[in-house]
Amino acid sequence: MVRFFGADRTARVHPLTVVLILGVLTLSGGDAFAQGDPSAEGGPPLPIACAVSAEDAPEDGGGSILVTWELTDPGGREDEILGFDVLRYAPGEEPASIGEVPATDTEYTDSNTEDGTSYQYVVRTRTPFGHTDSEPSPAAVSSAQWFAKSRLGVLVIAALFCGAVLFYIQRAKKGGELFIREIPGLEAVDDAVGRATEMGRPVLFVPGIELVTEVGTLAALTILGHVAKRVARHGTPLHVPCADPIVMATAQEIVKASYAEVGRPDEYDPSRVAYLTYDQFGYTAGVNGMMLRDRPEAVFLIGTFYAESLILAETGHSIGAIQIAGTKETSQLPFFVAACDYTLIGEELFAASSYLSREPVMLGSLKGQDLTKLWIVYVIILAVVVGTVGYMVSADGGSALTKIFEFVKSWFN
Amino acid sequence: MKRTVPLIITFLTGTFLVVSFFVPHSPFGELEQRLLIWFAIVAGFTMLLGVDSLIRAHVRKVARAQGGWGHSAALLVGLVATVVVGILGRVQYGSPFHIQSPFMFIYTYTIVPLQATMFALLAFFIASASYRAFRARNWVATLLLVSAVIVMLGRIPIGAAISPFFPWAQEWIMEFPQLAAKRGIQIGAALGAVSMSLRIILGIERSYLS
The missing domain is CATH 1.10.20 (Histone, subunit A)
Incomplete structure (x- = not known):
């Protein structure tokens, strides 16, 4: 079936012309109405969108229909397609364009449908010689699903x-024996803090550059609590530069609680747990500056790091600090392994809190x-x-x- | 009470988010996006905390004339100047991000070159770290050295010019041993992250609470 779109386009056409065009289209086996000549300049005809289908977008909360289409035989001319327009209409409505799709794509998600309403779609192929509308798709209705299969x-x-x-948590609660292999990087935490205390130099804890919503940052903050307790016991200064204000606020609370827990709340200095900047390399420059000025004896690089990982680790190495790093970013692990004394690899980072607390649960x-x-x-x-x-x-x-x-x-x- | 309420909120939020991963139907499906919007609003306000912390630390340094106080003074001047210039840009051009605004001038000709400079340092740090990492101290380090040389040669035109073995070998190293090790670490890290999330949701892991 051929549909004509755009009242202003058909209103001025003589009825005989319409009959002639329909006759030509029928004789040529055309199943679409073309504006312009898609096969201009000779050669095989330009490909156009066909076999348009529409179905409820799978596994969503409703309000979306997925429209897909195929191309007629490209004949090596698919590069000449400029793009597609997707037109939509509900019963009793005129088709209206709802979106453009690049020539390389053959699908479009209409995310603005009303659940329960039936829609049909037409895909308009745009070429340098005009445009061609496909046949309308079968009707589709959007709905919400209760389970993502x-x-x-x-x-x-x-x-x-x-x-x-x-199961193992319950078993641990009942007092079952649990063997956990030794993690050298975590065994070295006490040594690192002890060495900084002996040398009378501070400890630097860098919790990564990500937000608190990142699980790597959460893991870093749990380790910070254990490090802060050891530092507080020894009376060693602890600096925690943060790249995110929420991480800073959380770190301040953790360090404050750790000092209070070991009975030294008056030694907690909030200015040592400070915000630097969100900017990746601004933060890197700030932390590098702290390393070179304060000369910390122990540096913890734990959390989520990207391109700044090696810049930080090499600066820490250059000042002779004992360095313990940990991240889940596999692309940064080689840098930490090369430049740091100990590296918590992937799962060891998330195991650290349990390992250090030694709580059976x-x-x-x-x-x-x-x-x-x-x-x-x-x-x-x-x-x-x-x-x-x-x-x-x-x-x-x-x-x-x-x-x-x-x-x-x-x-x- | 100070601990119980946050633990209950954590449990409920975590549980609902897990459910929303499997149930796209309203209200669960849109929960994650809604919570992310809430987070963005809260994060916007916490920026004030960050700026407050920054200003306090550096004002104290300048007031006490501590070592390097000049840097702190420069930071404070820069901070205030950028804010003022941003407001002026808004008044003069309708937006501080207008291409001709002085705010964008500061960004384009100060921030971007400084960022690029820091990033460029990475090349030198990679050279020094590689020098240490690639020393053939034992057979494992030697293996690393040989693999690294093959991969480096295989990825540059001169490697292919020497022998077609280098591009082939580097591809094999990257596709099989490297990828296998990486996936092993990723599976372990993913399970570790889920395990830690479970501990947090169930209230077993509490060290993030003060």
């Missing part, structure tokens, strides 16, 4: 993981975490074997083994 795998893994952690959560990791290792090994054998048996992926492999793989996507 694609996240079922995550839910199962999360449930197993939480179950394992809670906290250690129980580590044990549960390790058990889950073991399960994941088993699943990966099993999946690799199943997948390899499956593709050896049937290279086209049609065997039951490859289907099992692809199913397991989809859980980790």
Whole structure:
């Protein structure tokens, strides 16, 4: 079926012209109404959007419809498409443009629909010679979903993981024996603080440059509490430069509480837990300046770091400080390993608080975490074997083994 | 009470956010975005805390004429001047971010070059750190050195000119041993992060509370 859009465009056309155009379109097998000649300058016809489909956007809170389309045979001329316009109409409405899509895309999400209302879409292909409208899509209605089915795998893994952690926490509460391997970087915390005390020089704790919403920053703040208690016991000055005011406020409270806990609340100096700047390299310059002026004996670089990691770590190395670093950013770990005395790698950063507190309940959560990791290792090994054998048996992926492999793989996507 | 209320708020917020990850339907689906807006508002106000901390620290340094007080004075002058210039830009051009405003002049010709300078220092720090890291002290360090040389040669044109082995070997090192180790660390870190989040939500981890 051919639809004509734009009343002003059709109103001035003579009826005979319409009949002629329709005749030409019918004879040429055209299924769309073109403005301009898409195959101008000869050669194969320009590709246009066709087979437009519209369906409720999956796994959303409603109010969205996903529109997709294909291209007619490009014939090597797809580069000549300027882009697409998506037009929408509800029953009784005129089609109106709701968005533009680059020539490289073939989908558009209409995020402004009313749930329960039926919509149809037309995709207009824009070329240097004019534009061509596709046939309208089938009607689609948006609605909200109660469960994100694609996240079922995550839910199962999360449930197993939480179950394992809670099991070991309960076991720890009952007094079960839990072995936790030694983490050298955390064993060195006491030595670093002790050395700074002996040398009469301060301790510098850098909690990264991210916001408090970042889990790496939270891990850094939990370690700060333990470091602050040790520092407070020894009466060593502790400097904590912060790149975020909320991190600063939280760090101030943590350090203050640590001083109070060891019975030295009067020795807490809030000016030592200070805000520097949000700016990445401004912060780096500020911390470097503190290192070179105050000459701390122990430097903790713990949290989330990016390009500034090596600048900080090398400056700390140049002043001869003992350095303990920790981050979950895999791209920054090599820099810390190269420039620091100890590095907490990935999970060790998150285990630090439990490790340092030595509370059985906290250690129980580590044990549960390790058990889950073991399960994941088993699943990966099993999946690799199943997948390899499956593709050896049937290279086209049609065997039951490859289907099992692809199913397991989809859980980790 | 001082600890119980924050723990309850943490538990409820954490639980709702976990539920919202699996349930897109209103009101859960939009919860994360809503909380992020709340966070942005709170973070905006806490900037005042940060500026207050900054000004206090440097005013004290200048008032007591502590070592390096000149730097603190420069910082305070810069801070005030930037604010004044920003307000003037707003009055004169309608926005401090107007291309001709003096605020943008400060940003373009002072902040950006300073940032670039700090970032450029990284090249020298990488050289000094690499020199230490690549010393062949034992077989592991030697392995690192050999791998690094292959990867470096494989990624520059001269490597391919010497032998096609270098581009192939660097790709193999990056695609297999490097990626395998990286993914192992990432899986461990992700589980560690989830475990810590669970401890915080359940109130087992309390060291972030004063």
